[in-house]
Amino acid sequence: xxxxxxxxxxxxxxxxxxxxxxxxxxxxxxxxxxxxxxxxxxxxxxxxxxxxxxxxxxxxxxxxxxxxxxxxxxxxxxxxxxxxxxxxxxxxxxxxxxxxxxxxxxxxxxxxxxxxxxxxxxxxxxxxxxxxxxxxxxxxxxxxxxxxxxxxxxxxxxxxxxxxxxxxxxxxxxxxxxxxxxxxxxxxxxxxxxxxxxxxxxxxxxxxxxxxxxxxxxxxxxxxxxxxxxxxxxxxxxxxxxxxxxxxxxxxxxxxxxxxxxxxxxxxxxxxxxxxxxxxxxxxxxxxxxxxxxxxxxxxxxxxxxxxxx
Amino acid sequence: xxxxxxxxxxxxxxxxxxxxxxxxxxxxxxxxxxxxxxxxxxxxxxxxxxxxxxxxxxxxxxxxxxxxxxxxxxxxxxxxxxxxxxxxxxxxxxxxxxxxxxxxxxxxxxxxxxxxxxxxxxxxxxxxxxxxxxxxxxxxxxxxxxxxxxxxxxxxxxxxxxxxxxxxxxxxxxxxxxxxxxxxxxxxxxxxxxxxxxxxxxxxxxxxxxxxxxxxxxxxxxxxxxxxxxxxxxxxxxxxxxxxxxxxxxxxxxxxxxxxxxxxxxxxxxxxxxxxxxxxxxxxxxxxxxxxxxxxxxxxxxxxxxxxxx
Numbered sequence: 188x189x190x191x192x193x194x195x196x197x198x199x200x201x202x203x204x205x206x207x208x209x210x211x212x213x214x215x216x217x218x219x220x221x222x223x224x225x226x227x228x229x230x231x232x233x234x235x236x237x238x239x240x241x242x243x244x245x246x247x248x249x250x251x252x253x254x255x256x257x258x259x260x261x262x263x264x265x266x267x268x269x270x271x272x273x274x275x276x277x278x279x280x281x282x283x284x285x286x287x288x289x290x291x292x293x294x295x296x297x298x299x300x301x302x303x304x305x306x307x308x309x310x311x312x313x314x315x316x317x318x319x320x321x322x323x324x325x326x327x328x329x330x331x332x333x334x335x336x337x338x339x340x341x342x343x344x345x346x347x348x349x350x351x352x353x354x355x356x357x358x359x360x361x362x363x364x365x366x367x368x369x370x371x372x373x374x375x376x377x378x379x380x381x382x383x384x385x386x387x388x389x390x391x392x393x394x395x396x397x398x399x400x401x402x403x404x405x406x407x408x409x410x411x412x413x414x415x416x417x418x419x420x421x422x423x424x425x426x427x428x429x430x431x432x433x434x435x436x437x438x439x440x441x442x443x444x445x446x447x448x449x450x451x452x453x454x455x456x457x458x459x460x461x462x463x464x465x466x467x468x469x470x471x472x473x474x475x476x477x478x479x480x481x482x483x484x485x486x487x488x489x490x491x492x493x494x495x496x497x
Numbered sequence: 498x499x500x501x502x503x504x505x506x507x508x509x510x511x512x513x514x515x516x517x518x519x520x521x522x523x524x525x526x527x528x529x530x531x532x533x534x535x536x537x538x539x540x541x542x543x544x545x546x547x548x549x550x551x552x553x554x555x556x557x558x559x560x561x562x563x564x565x566x567x568x569x570x571x572x573x574x575x576x577x578x579x580x581x582x583x584x585x586x587x588x589x590x591x592x593x594x595x596x597x598x599x600x601x602x603x604x605x606x607x608x609x610x611x612x613x614x615x616x617x618x619x620x621x622x623x624x625x626x627x628x629x630x631x632x633x634x635x636x637x638x639x640x641x642x643x644x645x646x647x648x649x650x651x652x653x654x655x656x657x658x659x660x661x662x663x664x665x666x667x668x669x670x671x672x673x674x675x676x677x678x679x680x681x682x683x684x685x686x687x688x689x690x691x692x693x694x695x696x697x698x699x700x701x702x703x704x705x706x707x708x709x710x711x712x713x714x715x716x717x718x719x720x721x722x723x724x725x726x727x728x729x730x731x732x733x734x735x736x737x738x739x740x741x742x743x744x745x746x747x748x749x750x751x752x753x754x755x756x757x758x759x760x761x762x763x764x765x766x767x768x769x770x771x772x773x774x775x776x777x778x779x780x781x782x783x784x785x786x787x788x789x790x791x792x793x794x795x796x797x798x799x800x801x802x803x804x805x806x807x
Contacts, residue, residue: 323711327747360670361724361746401633405751414671414750436671437637437747440724441715 190462192375194339200377200400202407207346209372209428211307211453219300228305231415232372232431239297240353240422244488249355249421251288252317252445255279258286266471270326276319281471283315283449293449296483298351301426302451305349309480313337313348313452314472319445325363325438330404332371333450334429335378336397339463341473346372347456348429353447358418363438365425368404370411371432376403382463399432407432454480500772502656502685504649510687510710512717517656519682519738521617521763529610538615541725542682542741549607550663550732554798559665559731561598562627562755565589568596576781580636586629591781593625593759603759606793608661611736612761615659619790623647623658623762624782629755635673635748640714642681643760644739645688646707649773651783656682657766658739663757668728673748675735678714680721681742686713692773709742717742764790 191206209229215222220234228234240248259267259279266280282289293299293312302310333350337343358364376399408414417425427433429450438444458475461467470476501516519539525532530544538544550558569577569589576590592599603609603622612620643660647653668674686709718724727735737743739760748754768785771777780786 323714327749329749359724361676361726363746366671366750401751404633408751414669416671434749436673436749439637439639439744439746440676441711441718 188344188459192338194335194377195380195382195463196377200379200403202403203375203377205346205373205375205430210305211347213304213307217304220304231369233367233425233427235417235419236424237419238422239424242422245355245422247488248353252355252447255282255286255317256319265469275321278316278318280316282317283312284477289315294481294484296485299481299483302349302351306347306451306453309454310451311454311478311480312449313474314450316448318448320363320438320443322441322443323439325444327363327437328435330399330432330434331397332376332430332432337429339382339397340461340465340468342459342461343456344459345456346430347453349451350427351449351451352425354419354423354425355421355445355447356443357420358444359442360416360418362440362442362444363435365417365433365435367415367427368407368411368432369413369415371407372428372430374407375430382465498654498769502648504645504687505690505692505773506687510689510713512713513685513687515656515683515685515740520615521657523614523617527614530614541679543677543735543737545727545729546734547729548732549734555665555732557798558663562665562757565592565596565627566629575779585631588626588628590626592627593622594787599625604791604794606795609791609793612659612661616657616761616763619764620761621764621788621790622759623784624760626758628758630673630748630753632751632753633749635754637673637747638745640709640742640744641707642686642740642742647739649692649707650771650775650778652769652771653766654769655766656740657763659761660737661759661761662735664729664733664735665731665755665757666753667730668754669752670726670728672750672752672754673745675727675743675745677725677737678717678721678742679723679725681717682738682740684717685740692775
């Protein structure tokens with residue numbers, strides 16, 4: 188397959204024009220997003236929906252996140268990723284496969300229909316995780332485009348995926364919220380350097396390869412004019428385009444930052460061979476086999492018991 | 498001398514009541530601060546004056562900061578402190594002694610009179626520095642009370658000093674601004690651990706001793722109700738009380754964060770022997786000999802040449 192977005196190059200990196208649509212074959216009439224929301228996403232590469240979940244729903248989600256963390260406390264499964272130099276859980280991956288609650292949540296109608304709207308097709312989950320950024324010592328994450336990694340290391344051919352972050356703790360400007368460069372999704376920043384084998388084991392904790400250079404970030408910032416912070420109350424949901432440049436600072440505040448994270452990929456954008464010269468990464472970060480289109484389900488998150496036994 | 502604020506203890510730390518006034522023997526009539534500014538400082542432990550310097554003045558200050566950094570590029574003076582694991586300058590200390598421009602700036606009337614107003618006496622500079630937090634990789638600084646260090650390692654007897662930070666780059670929420678816990682200046686948080694000899698060499702880069710525990714920070718935050726960020730345009734000035742709990746997150750944004758920093762101490766609060774069992778730190782972080790009261794000077798910062806040769 189032709190590589191539309193070459194990266195991990197030697198020498199000087201270039202900034203390439205995006206070759207894919209941002210919103211795929213959809214209009215506002217297809218719903219559920221309104222025209223102004225589509226326009227915002229098209230222009231900025233993300234959409235932040237404040238208070239998407241009610242307080243009661245957030246409570247259930249927080250309980251389930253905590254329960255999952257506890258379940259995995261002494262797990263040595265590879266999908267449980269811990270902080271460097273510590274024992275604390277940083278992320279639990281693949282929760283749509285290994286946890287009944289989050290499996291069900293991944294087909295929650297109100298979320299899935301937005302992903303379908305943006306991607307203009309049926310969707311499946313390419314990656315899922317819950318993140319727990321502890322207070323006082325949560326580390327930052329340097330600028331990156333998810334698509335660059337997914338393309339090079341997982342073989343995602345086109346920019347036709349959207350990340351959905353369900354925010355489960357209040358995100359303030361000072362507790363390490365996600366930072367995004369508006370408009371950056373319109374450009375592909377080539378990264379320098381070859382990809383080592385098993386890079387993923389490191390890259391889930393700290394990114395070394397697939398890191399954009401300073402000049403390119405400066406260029407994107409000049410173009411975008413500002414950095415936006417995904418701040419808002421627990422229960423807000425952030426959708427961001429696969430190629431939007433984002434990162435976060437550290438968190439010295441006592442307030443942790445937790446979220447549930449689903450990557451929806453278009454059923455027409457299935458993974459192929461990685462474009463970097465590496466073996467395919469494990470299923471729990473790059474789904475190759477379980478790609479049945481999601482059937483959106485309507486259910487009541489407040490009534491946890493009913494929901495879990497339906 | 499009686500130790501009013503014991504710290505570096507073994508066992509469980511306590512939170513002690515402040516034993517000093519916050520504003521010392523001053524009323525609004527003494528000027529230049531207004532009553533509501535005094536009230537804000539008294540309550541919150543800091544005062545942020547937006548656009549204190551004009552755009553033209555900021556330009557001069559920025560030029561001088563850059564010039565000083567260049568002058569010190571290959572210096573091996575101990576007062577030039579570099580980033581851990583790098584060659585970049587993080588701070589240049591003692592600029593009120595070793596640099597003519599910053600020497601003059603340290604007696605700038607509009608600043609000094611505010612320090613005098615808050616401290617209710619004549620003042621002198623106990624410490625000065627210029628800070629350069631680079632974009633992309635500026636590291637954070639964990640929560641701390643300056644007074645805890647100054648008391649234990651330098652022998653500052655009472656809480657009667659104020660830090661003045663002249664902000665020379667726009668401070669956004671996302672480029673590592675100073676974070677403060679309002680009201681924290683009213684409590685002294687004991688820190689655990691003994692102070693090693695020559696601790697200062699490390700502590701200027703990263704704090705390990707004199708670090709408050711998580712429970713105390715949580716307590717202060719509950720009491721204060723929020724974390725405030727010192728964000729604002731270049732030319733703003735932050736005054737904060739010696740014991741106000743503060744820190745900062747890292748800075749992945751391309752935007753550097755530079756400032757000029759003066760610590761004004763009351764002439765009635767001169768340093769004594771350190772309260773920790775250590776040798777006194779060097780003069781460039783703790784002034785013991787050059788304690789002539791500052792004579793506030795009126796001059797025009799815009800007209801740099803005239804000013805420099807006056």
